[in-house]
Amino acid sequence: MVANKSLTFKRVHETPTVAGQDIAVESREFDLDQELPSGSILVQVLYVSFDPFMKGRMVEKPVMGPYKLNEPIPNTALAKILRSNNEAFPVGALVRGEFPISQYAVTTAEELHAGWAHLIQNSLDFPLETFLAALGMPGLAAYASLYEIGKPKRGETFYVSAAAGAVGHVVGQLAKREGLRVIGSVGSDEKADYLVNELGFDAVFNYKKETVDEGLARLAPDGIDIYYDNVGGETLDAALLRMKTYGRIVACGAISQYTRVQGPYTGYGVTNLFNITVKRVIMAGYIVSDSNMGPKYGAEHMQNLSKWIAEGSFKSKSTVVDGIDNSADGFGSYSFERLHRASAQYYYEFTFIDGPTTCQPAPGIASVYPGPYLCWYRTPTTKSVTRAHNRVRSIMAEKGPFEGVMGFSQGAAVAASMILHHELESPWAPPLFRFAVFIGSPLPFSHSLKYGIDTRAYFGVPHNLNCRPFTDYKRPSKVPGHLITPDRYLKGNSDDDDEGQGRDGEVSTNETLKQIAADEEIYYQMFHSTADEVRMKIPTVHIFGRQDPWYLHSKDVLQLACPEQASVLEHCYGHEVPRHLSEEICDLIESAVASVECY
Ligand SMILES: NC(=O)c1ccc[n+]([C@@H]2O[C@H](COP(=O)([O-])OP(=O)(O)OC[C@H]3O[C@@H](n4cnc5c(N)ncnc54)[C@H](OP(=O)(O)O)[C@@H]3O)[C@@H](O)[C@H]2O)c1
Missing domain, CATH: 3.40.50 (Rossmann fold)
Structure with missing residues (x-):
């Protein structure tokens, strides 16, 4: 038996998550030698993604299913297979899929299938968290939705909110590669500098220093062709006013609303929707797992971004919270103020060798x-x-x-x-x-x-x-x-x-x-x-x-x-x-x- 620490869901809450109270790291015994049901694998979880929608599953009336109380919180993770009863997932391989945020887990064949589990080859020796960032779900979401919904055309004006986030910094770089003029909004000057100076965005404004309306009027006076919406609420409202005729809005997420949407009418009431009609704007939402999204673009996304990251023409940025012991605090302080986060934990296997x-x-x-x-x-x-x-x-x-x-x-x-x-x-x-x-x-x-x-x-x-x-x-x-x-x-x-x-x-x-x-x-x-x-x-x-x-x-x-x-x-x-x-x-x-x- 070994101790198995997990990030556990303790309490439904609407307010910012408090570590130790709403979520907590708890330890339970785990049998590394337990009998594995046919098709299942025993893994050691290495990196877990912290995603904005997770907070939305902790509230009273979650739009996506609620987390189970007193159970480890599941999410997309990278794991090493320690034991296997499944030929497709051999011992020693690296697997990405949905796993509990625990040090160890047993995952059945059905759970592997439902969690989209697949092997990861790190032949280019990328930092592992890259597979949860640009090469992971957020990067794939950005890639698939930009091409499927945004349909970018050279010379167009592109605006992305939450531009330094896991999705935002990828989609902005992609739009740049396609020859668009890329504008972003972020909550700090440091992020704005990074996007302009390191990632080549054309202009970025800090929405805490000027309103979105002011920022867009200043930086996109002729209007926006594509708005990539990560934030929703007031930001979407301001962007709607600035859309050009035949513009497209990719409704990726509404991070400003996740703790406000407790019922049908408690979120921000968008007032400028009529612009969709008069400007013939197409606005579409998506979920990355939709058949015309992740599954359609997965191979192309992995191939292109791997190549670009390896040659240095594309960057994947993430913040890592080290160790499962710090995961509750890491998530609890996750006020969406920083770049995308992943949580890592280290696993050591010792081989002791004696002198002869x-x-x-x-x-x-x-x-x-x-x-x-x-x-x-x-x-x-x-x-x-x-x-x-x-x-x-x-x-x-x-x-x-x-x-x-x-x-x-x-x-x-x-x-x-x-x-x-x-x-x-x-x-x-x-x-x-x-x-x-x-x-x-x-x-x-x-x-x-x-x-x-x-x-x-x-x-x-x-x-x-x-x-x-x-x-x-x-x-x-x-x-x-x-x-x-x-x-x-x-x-x-x-x-x-x-x-x-x-x-x-x-x-x-x-x-x-x-x-x-x-x-x-x-x-x-x-x-x-x-x-x-x-x-x-x-x-x-x-x-x-x-x-x-x-x-x-x-x-x-x-x-x-x-x-x-x-x-x-x-x-x-x-x-x-x-x-x-x-x-x-x-x-x-x-x-x-x-x-x-x-x-
Ligand atoms: N549809 C899909 O399949 C899909 C897939 C992945 C993600 N998403 C959605 O995409 C969006 C971005 O996700 P992500 O993984 O990139 O997030 P992330 O890396 O966690 O970054 C989120 C950023 O949002 C900004 N933010 C937070 N609250 C805000 C507010 N009230 N107003 C304006 N900005 C705010 C913060 O940056 P600042 O400091 O710059 O404010 C934060 O760093 C989310 O809405 C997420 O749910 C959708």
């Missing part, structure tokens, strides 16, 4: 944990680092791919070593991991003599003539004292085998090590920013303590990361994961995850 080699416990560990104690290598020779890499790579092939890597102590150093080698050896390939978290990490070792500082001396290995590494580029002539590995960490045979046994199945002493080194080649190559130009070009999180013996190492690991993508939590403790800082640690990790759009 037994070792002595680190100082202080034996009293809290009885063992067995495992590590990736007892000492980091080039050979044992190679074996560690190979082992991680085989686990990645079997259980991956993995989005990110998180390691503590030596595990973190192995991860850093793999990331750096990947940068050096396959710079053209996609990164091995998209983000990395290093906790109490010593400096990473290399498996190649081409990289790093030669630290044999500090491992008691004599430099003899037969085993000198290349020294073909800048190496520090003096290695800083803190890079010398403390004796107590040099516990083992330098040449451990994969089964965790040393050469003789015994932990060796430094004397044995010197003996081995005398008759075969043993190298220790430590990555260091003063010797190596390579950097980890992914978001990294570095957590380390000022009392940790590896403190200075951890600070040096930071130098091997990209400063603009690295976040640091330096604490006052030792070589440990400071549990009471878990919130801070989670925040850093979530920021790294968010920056690479993992799901």
Whole structure:
């Protein structure tokens, strides 16, 4: 069983939605292993759209069906399929459809059909919320209705209200592409600037600073050919007066009326309807799911907008409220003052991998944990680092791919070593991991003599003539004292085998090590920013303590990361994961995850 948090409908209300009172985040138990009825899927919900009509389903007499009290609120969402009993919806795929605003859900075949569920291929690597914005329902609604009802013609004048919303900013850009003169109205100067300067609208007015009538008289003195109505009420009334003969009005929505329409006569009474007759205006409403709308234009919309967004000639803008815990506040404060919103939640699946080699416990560990104690290598020779890499790579092939890597102590150093080698050896390939978290990490070792500082001396290995590494580029002539590995960490045979046994199945002493080194080649190559130009070009999180013996190492690991993508939590403790800082640690990790759009 896991906890499953949901955004739940608590109370019918007419006034602005109050988080915790009208809607609330509630947690219920959920069985991830429950038996799935035939045709159903179990999903983890990733992003949910917050749409204006949702508020209209929370009032006393909703035009669209009411939400069920004390039940999770459903809406269009993007979800990852965790389990499936439906061949059309395979495990691991991304699905868009109607799902409860919950962390997890089971959806039957009938619900999948009714909720228009279909798989999403993100082959162009768009931010996922794009599939709920320009590439989602609002974008499709804009696309289909503009062509089906608006019938745009080059040179015409086009006016869109709520122009910076999810529908408005898409339809305005489409009308621009068709060669129309595009005017918008919005509720802030910031939005107006964005539409004109970033999206290329011809003119935008702030309806809070001048009336719609004044704005249209100023910016469309010759009248409007197409009014794209998102707002209704007084805005529609003003636009009706300015319509040209044979103009078209696309009645997309009436956001100003959603909390006013409680009965047939309580909304704003439009007074200028007679203009429809005298100017022979065609005004038509639609619902995006109508057969002549979404279904007719879906493929064309997805194909065109994907191409335009990818090439940079079209923009999809949305505001994201992070985390299901913030969804009630996010919706509650949703006074339709901002750009379109989506709510995201993150899902983590961990694969824990142990080092293969037994070792002595680190100082202080034996009293809290009885063992067995495992590590990736007892000492980091080039050979044992190679074996560690190979082992991680085989686990990645079997259980991956993995989005990110998180390691503590030596595990973190192995991860850093793999990331750096990947940068050096396959710079053209996609990164091995998209983000990395290093906790109490010593400096990473290399498996190649081409990289790093030669630290044999500090491992008691004599430099003899037969085993000198290349020294073909800048190496520090003096290695800083803190890079010398403390004796107590040099516990083992330098040449451990994969089964965790040393050469003789015994932990060796430094004397044995010197003996081995005398008759075969043993190298220790430590990555260091003063010797190596390579950097980890992914978001990294570095957590380390000022009392940790590896403190200075951890600070040096930071130098091997990209400063603009690295976040640091330096604490006052030792070589440990400071549990009471878990919130801070989670925040850093979530920021790294968010920056690479993992799901
Ligand atoms: N027919 C369909 O199938 C269909 C499909 C999708 C959407 N819609 C409708 O399309 C409209 C826009 O939806 P959306 O998803 O683009 O919304 P959105 O992204 O949530 O944006 C809504 C915007 O409306 C503006 N607004 C809110 N209250 C207003 C008021 N009283 N007067 C004037 N402007 C107001 C706000 O912007 P400012 O700060 O600029 O005021 C707000 O940001 C809504 O009416 C929606 O119901 C219809």
